[in-house]
Amino acid sequence: MASALPRLSLTILEWxxxxxxxxxxxxxxxxxxxxxxxxxxxxxxxRDGFLKRHGNARASWYALV
Incomplete structure (x- = not known):
């Protein structure tokens, strides 16, 4: 449930x-x-299944699942 997330998490998801x-x-x-x-x-x-991490270490980036 995205609405229960901290404000920063919601901002990250929006971006x-x-x-x-x-x-x-x-x-x-x-x-x-x-x-x-x-x-x-x-x-x-x-962890909560909203994003997926791609890459390793400094080359990591995040995208929607």
Missing amino acids: VKARGSLTISEAEKLTDAPRGTIKARLSALV
Whole structure:
């Protein structure tokens, strides 16, 4: 249920829907949130089945499932 997500998670999902994909660096620039917080939100969105992580390490990017 997306409406129960934290505001930052909803913002990330909106950006991924609009752009098709998103990296951690892009999310930092778009949201001004700390890198650690963004990584935690992205991990939770992957765990909960909203996003899929592609690539490895610094080359990772996220897209809708």
